[in-house]
Amino acid sequence: MLRKAYVPGAAALLAALLLGGCTGGSSSDGxxxxxxxxGSDATxxxxxxxxxxxLPEACRAVGxxxxxxxxxGIKQIMDVDQRDKAYEGQATLTYxxxxxxxxxxxxxxxxxxDHLSIDFERVVSYDNTVSDDSQAQSVFAAxxxxxHLPEPTATENSASTTESRTASGAGSASxxxxxxxxxxxxxxxxxxxxSPSPDSSSSASGDAASADLQPRLLSDLGDEALLDDxxxxxxxxxxxxxxxxxxxxxxxxxxxxxEEQPATVGVVPDSxxxxxxxxxxxxRLADSLGG
Numbered sequence: 001m002l003r004k005a006y007v008p009g010a011a012a013l014l015a016a017l018l019l020g021g022c023t024g025g026s027s028s029d030g031x032x033x034x035x036x037x038x039g040s041d042a043t044x045x046x047x048x049x050x051x052x053x054x055l056p057e058a059c060r061a062v063g064x065x066x067x068x069x070x071x072x073g074i075k076q077i078m079d080v081d082q083r084d085k086a087y088e089g090q091a092t093l094t095y096x097x098x099x100x101x102x103x104x105x106x107x108x109x110x111x112x113x114d115h116l117s118i119d120f121e122r123v124v125s126y127d128n129t130v131s132d133d134s135q136a137q138s139v140f141a142a143x144x145x146x147x148h149l150p151e152p153t154a155t156e157n158s159a160s161t162t163e164s165r166t167a168s169g170a171g172s173a174s175x176x177x178x179x180x181x182x183x184x185x186x187x188x189x190x191x192x193x194x195s196p197s198p199d200s201s202s203s204a205s206g207d208a209a210s211a212d213l214q215p216r217l218l219s220d221l222g223d224e225a226l227l228d229d230x231x232x233x234x235x236x237x238x239x240x241x242x243x244x245x246x247x248x249x250x251x252x253x254x255x256x257x258x259e260e261q262p263a264t265v266g267v268v269p270d271s272x273x274x275x276x277x278x279x280x281x282x283x284r285l286a287d288s289l290g291g
Contacts, residue, residue, distance in 0.1 A: 047125065050132030050251025052289070055120045058103035059089040061285060062118065070116050070258060070277050073109025092119065099124065112269070115259040118285070123251045132251035140224060140248045143255075147228050147244075149215045213271045218279075222247035222254075222286050227279070229271055238262045241269035245282045249289050256282055 064087055068075055077083040092102030102119035125135035218225035225247035233239040240261040247254055258278045260269040 046128045047131035047134070050123065050136065052122055052250060052252045054098065055101050055122050055252070056288065058101045058118055058120060059091050061103070061120075061288065062089075062105075062116075062281065063284075066281055066284065067105065067116075070281065071105055071107040071114045072111070073107040073114065076109050077107075092117075098122065110263065112260050112262045115257070117255075117257045118281075119255045121253045121255075123253065136248055136251040136253060137224075140246070140253055143246055143253070144217075144226055147215065147226055149217065149226060149228070213275060218245075218247070221245075221279070221282055222249040224248050225282070227275065229275060231268070231271075233261075238265050239268050241271065241274055243271075243274045243278045245278045247282055247286060249286060252289060254282070254285050254289075256285070 067087060071086075074083065074086050077086055086105065086107055089103040089105045092104060094100045094102070100119065100121045102117060105114075105116040107114050121139075123132055123136035123139050125132050127135075213229065215228045215230075216226070218227055225245065228242075228244040230242045230244075231239055232242065238261050240259060243258045245256045245258075256278055258274055258281075260274060262269060
């Protein structure tokens with residue numbers, strides 16, 4: 001009886017075909033069926049870094065003329081060495097000068113004691129999906145929330161409403177030549193009621209001035225900015241005014257704190273003067289940063 005020949009090569013080929021049929025093949029575009037297009041192989045674009053990589057020297061950021069304006073007592077220092085030291089200021093102790101620097105000045109005069117401090121903070125995001133600018137926005141938002149700025153007053157809206165009502169009332173009155181009967185003149189009491197007294201006029205002017213000087217957001221400084229104004233001390237102590245201006249330019253946040261305490265009890269530092277000086281300094285610092 002003849003036996004069929006056993007061919008090892010054919011058996012191996014048959015096993016390979018059977019094995020290939022049990023496993024998944026490649027897709028028509030050359031990608032394996034189990035490939036995940038959204039997996040770790042996909043590259044994620046990193047968020048953009050901030051504009052600033054370094055910070056200025058804080059104690060050299062304010063010129064002598066500006067210090068003369070904010071710290072009047074500095075020119076009263078007779079000793080030249082002491083005056084030069086006062087101009088130099090004192091650097092703020094920080095452990096990472098690439099991220100935060102600052103400087104402090106304190107000068108006493110016959111009228112008041114003035115303090116000035118400036119701080120530069122460079123915000124860096126360590127999250128590849130969050131840009132430095134976005135992180136700086138979050139930091140500034142927290143600073144704005146901590147300031148507890150009041151809501152804007154409706155002084156201007158009230159003035160517009162008053163003018164509108166006045167114009168409307170004038171239009172409803174009959175012209176002097178429109179009828180045979182001349183219009184009756186108002187009584188003295190009515191005239192006095194309609195005409196504001198000097199006291200009420202000055203009071204309204206004072207309210208408008210205080211509204212302009214209240215803590216608020218600033219729209220003409222950096223990418224965003226705020227101003228705070230606080231008056232402390234009363235009674236037997238001199239009242240100290242503290243004006244704070246903070247602004248953000250890209251990923252750098254600058255904070256200016258300007259304080260004045262009069263030498264005489266009962267004297268109140270002028271809010272408008274201090275705010276103007278602090279805002280001018282802030283504008284100079286923003287220009288020096290290129291923001």
